[in-house]
Amino acid sequence: MKLLILKSTILFFSFLLVSGHLFCQNKFNSQGARMSKISGHIKSEKRIDSIMFYWDANEDIADWHNWVITVPVKEGYFSVSCILKHVAQFAVGYNLNNVFYLEPGDSLHIEIVENKEWDQLTFSGRGAFKCRVQQAADEINTNMIKSENKAKFVCSGLDDYLITSNYYKDLQRVRLAYLESKKDSISEDVYPLVQASILCPLEHYRLSKLDDFVRKYKQFGLTEKDLLAIYDSTVNKSFINKIAYNKNLAYSLSYLSYVHVTAIPNKVKWEMRKSGASVSSLDFTYHNEYLLSKNSYSGMFRERILTRLFRKYIKYVDLSSSFLKSDIEDYLSETGFKSYKEFVKGLYQKSNSFSKGNLAPNFSLVDNFGKKVTLDDFKGKVVLIDFWFTGCHPCAQLVPTLRQIQQHFNDNPNVVIINVSIDKEKEQWLNSLAKGKYSTGLGVCLYTEGKGNRHQIINDYGVQGYPRLVIIDKSARIVRASPPDSRPLGNGQDEIELINRLLK
Incomplete structure (x- = not known):
């Protein structure tokens, strides 16, 4: 991979991933900062032009979805480098069941045998x-x-x-x-x-x-x-x-996920059981999770736990909740970790602007035939939008349900199903559409024109994770903006019934 050095001083080092260049910006002093590298070789019978990396090398990025990068592959070989001052975590092919660690000065080489999950890895090197x-x-x-x-x-x-x-x-x-x-x-x-x-x-x-x-x-x-x-x-x-517990656990997705998804909720639930209290509401439960997380941890680990909690908090409770408002105000009143505070504030503002009953923001994107498509093109129709990307395993789990929904409304001209991909490479997007693994490849197929999740539509629609379903009624108003789960169970009957009601 051709590496373009944009800026190099004692205090700042940056690399940019644009057209195959890695961007990894960190603020740090010269002590302990060393060049680290991952190179690799993919054994595959088919041509592979790029590979995805989950790459946590920038402690200022609060949203872990932005840790995903695409690394060019040439004749089966790839390479990615960054100057590190701390431990970084990475996963190849976005398989978060196999997260490994890179230290300043490491020079890893990975042999990858292609299979469904990209998990046959052999490591060598420093x-x-x-x-x-x-x-x-x-x-x-x-x-x-x-x-x-x-x-x-x-x-x-x-x-x-x-x-x-x-x-x-x-x-x-x-x-x-x-x-x-x-x-x-x-x-x-x-x-x-x-x-x-x-x-x-x-x-x-x-x-x-x-x-x-x-x-x-x-x-x-x-x-x-x-x-x-x-x-x-x-x-x-x-x-x-x-x-x-130590500060480096902030670079462990396994521990962050365990604490956020399992340990903290279980601690709150069982403490309430022991005290004889009953859970009166979901926002009250999240409020207790906030207090426990806030008081149990420190440093960047604490910030990463709290941002994960607020993502869940904002997604699943009524935005008018007094608990949510007071907890966000309390968190934002603290000093330090500015990027994490801005991230939480942005999530809250986006969710407030993109909520049930509001007009859906218009957009303009290119489809797989090169034609510009806007939301205004579908006035008077019920619209279902699915946001996805190549390599997203939950997106793949959603596909069978989406096929059922599309099949049900296949002959109904008043229902439009749109899928929007945040793939950065057009060829990768088109290949995924043809395979139908992460999206059905049917209906109106759009992508964010190489801008990934930094495209305006992702911001306007408050997309916080993938897959993400949005349902819009015939008057272009949002009907479902934050479903309890973006992966409907069964055959999508709930969505089919909702769309049928909207057609009346």
């Missing part, structure tokens, strides 16, 4: 040992008997939960023991991050099983007192408590 250790630990299994119920999150009784819980605890124990045997060869900065990558997914699976058990515990003849005792004995003694 800094490769920690990646190989993480891979080896993830592959360790035990001889314990798994629960007969193979669905991880479905529980058939107390024995089923305890077998599953013990299975994951045993996996944590043996994998942690293996990692500790390699401790002297892994830096203190990276060690807790690798710990988190190994332990957090297992704990998430275990607690997901517990959640289903809790929903059904009365069916199993248990009392609330029994439930609290089970929680204390199976969760509070988890191996995950061995992870020593």
Whole structure:
């Protein structure tokens, strides 16, 4: 990859990803800042022109969706470089189940054997040992008997939960023991991050099983007192408590996700159970999550947890909620981490401007035939818009449902289904349309003309994650702007019924 040096001083180093150039801007002093590099080779029978990287090398970027970059591939080879002053996390092909770590001065080489998930990776070069250790630990299994119920999150009784819980605890124990045997060869900065990558997914699976058990515990003849005792004995003694909190965990997607998605919500829920309080509303629950997150953590880790919480908070509760307003005001009143404050403020403002009943913003985008398309072209019609990008696994999960919706309204000229891709490469977008994996490739197919998620439509429509569905009525007013889940369950019957009502 051709690297264009835009600016180089003692305090600022920048690289730009435009037409194949990487942009990675950081503010730092000269001490500890070193060039780091990832190169690689892809073994594939087909031509590959680019590869996606999840690349967290800029601590000033609050929105982790902006950590995704596209790296050019020439004759199967690619290379990406950046000057680092701290640990960075990366994933190849946006497979966030395999996040690895890069330290200042590392020079990794990755051999990739193409498959569906881009997860057959072989590491060599300076800094490769920690990646190989993480891979080896993830592959360790035990001889314990798994629960007969193979669905991880479905529980058939107390024995089923305890077998599953013990299975994951045993996996944590043996994998942690293996990692500790390699401790002297892994830096203190990276060690807790690798710990988190190994332990957090297992704990998430275990607690997901517990959640289903809790929903059904009365069916199993248990009392609330029994439930609290089970929680204390199976969760509070988890191996995950061995992870020593330090500032570098801000660069661990595994730990951030575990704390945000699993640990904090569970802590709030169980503390309320112990106190005998009942959850009166979703915004009250998020308010308690905000207070716990705010008071439990510090530094950039705290900021990254809070921005994730506010993304969820703003998306799922009524924007007029007094809890939401007071918590945002409290957060914005703090000093420091300006980019994170601006991100949260922007989310709130966008959500307020793009809400149910408001007129949908007009747009002008190019379709796959090179024709300019605007929202005004569909006056008097019901419009469903799907926002997606190549490599988005949740987007791929949505496709079967979208096919059902499109098939139902295929012969109805008063219903228009639009898909908008944020792919930066036109060829990649067109290839994805043809394959129909991340989008159906049917209906009106638009893309953001190489601007990715920085296009004005993404801002105007308040898109915070992908996939994202928006439904607009015949008068061009927003009917559904923040669905409870952007991936409808079943065959999309809820969306079909809503659109049918709007047609009347």
